[in-house]
Amino acid sequence: MANPTNQGGSSIPALLCFATLAGLAAYRANPSLKPVAVAAVGGLAAAWLCLWLFGGLLYSFNGAVRQKVGWKGVRRTVGRNFLLLIPYTVLAILANTLLGWDASLTFASAGIMTSGSAVGAELMGMGGGKLANMLLPVVGGMGFTMFWMAAGSLLRAVAR
Amino acid sequence: MMVSPGQLLAQGLSRISWPFALSVSGAAFALFFFQTGLDRSHAGLVTTARCWTLGLEGALYGTAGIAAIGLVAWALSKFIGGDQPPGWVIRAVALSYSSGLVYGAVGLVFNLFFKWNTSLAFGVTGVLWALGPMMAVFRQMSKGKIAGSVVLATVCGALVLLGWGALATGSAGR
Numbered sequence: 001m002a003n004p005t006n007q008g009g010s011s012i013p014a015l016l017c018f019a020t021l022a023g024l025a026a027y028r029a030n031p032s033l034k035p036v037a038v039a040a041v042g043g044l045a046a047a048w049l050c051l052w053l054f055g056g057l058l059y060s061f062n063g064a065v066r067q068k069v070g071w072k073g074v075r076r077t078v079g080r081n082f083l084l085l086i087p088y089t090v091l092a093i094l095a096n097t098l099l100g101w102d103a104s105l106t107f108a109s110a111g112i113m114t115s116g117s118a119v120g121a122e123l124m125g126m127g128g129g130k131l132a133n134m135l136l137p138v139v140g141g142m143g144f145t146m147f148w149m150a151a152g153s154l155l156r157a158v159a160r
Numbered sequence: 161m162m163v164s165p166g167q168l169l170a171q172g173l174s175r176i177s178w179p180f181a182l183s184v185s186g187a188a189f190a191l192f193f194f195q196t197g198l199d200r201s202h203a204g205l206v207t208t209a210r211c212w213t214l215g216l217e218g219a220l221y222g223t224a225g226i227a228a229i230g231l232v233a234w235a236l237s238k239f240i241g242g243d244q245p246p247g248w249v250i251r252a253v254a255l256s257y258s259s260g261l262v263y264g265a266v267g268l269v270f271n272l273f274f275k276w277n278t279s280l281a282f283g284v285t286g287v288l289w290a291l292g293p294m295m296a297v298f299r300q301m302s303k304g305k306i307a308g309s310v311v312l313a314t315v316c317g318a319l320v321l322l323g324w325g326a327l328a329t330g331s332a333g334r
Binding site: 080081087088091094095098099103106107110111113114117 | 284285288289291295296307314317318321322325
């Protein structure tokens with residue numbers, strides 16, 4: 001595998017995915033521009049905060065990785081691995097438009113847990129502790145998912 | 161499996177035969193399609209006999225369909241530097257649905273004993289979870305490149321989802 005620290009790690013694609021998923025959730029409740037746009041912007045801000053907290057959690061408990069790549073390196077690892085959210089976002093759009101499902105929150109939660117686990121695996125490969133990088137991404141991902149589901153439900157209630 | 165699924169799958173693949181790998185995805189999709197039938201039968205839309213035929217269609221989809229999708233993934237993997245033989249890729253794609261099998265089995269219990277509608281909550285969730293190990297395997301095939309693995313997993317995931325939508329619910333392309 002290529003050196004992870006030399007790879008890209010922007011969070012922007014992941015944030016755009018979250019904005020799309022939030023917009024989709026609102027669209028099912030009220031398919032007009034304003035609530036969808038508000039949800040997309042709100043989702044983007046919430047996702048930025050969650051990714052920051054997720055990165056902070058892993059940074060705090062990964063002494064060896066912290067020494068090696070610092071906060072920026074951990075942030076880039078989080079951003080890079082949350083690219084895994086892209087298939088879930090594309091599938092959520094397909095399910096919404098072609099199958100008529102209202103399931104963007106399900107797709108988002110599966111994507112968050114998968115991406116979170118991938119972050120843990122990469123940090124482990126960079127010298128991080130096994131137990132911390134097995135448990136923390138799951139705990140952080142679950143917190144992230146619960147927050148996203150609660151925020152999504154609230155958003156849809158407001159959009160209606 | 162949760163933390164480093166690609167590595168585990170890739171290491172174990174040489175010891176796993178393709179009939180076993182395809183039987184995992186076959187069983188996963190048989191349970192998924194069967195539950196789709198059960199959900200529809202709860203609403204009086206299909207008969208019990210149709211649930212069983214849907215289960216059989218799922219088994220066929222999980223074996224022949226997943227093998228075909230594996231071949232598509234193998235062909236596309238050439239663009240991201242993959243050099244594994246087609247059998248290896250098919251086994252990797254099929255075994256990614258191990259999580260779908262677990263979700264399918266648990267969902268069936270809730271469907272039969274509590275009459276829950278489980279095809280979306282458990283079935284689709286299991287299929288979505290399969291994307292994780294699939295992306296990890298594709299990432300290993302492409303020597304660590306995320307972008308290529310994401311594109312491959314998106315194509316495979318879309319084919320699986322739309323195939324299920326068309327076969328089990330008749331709603332793809334609506």
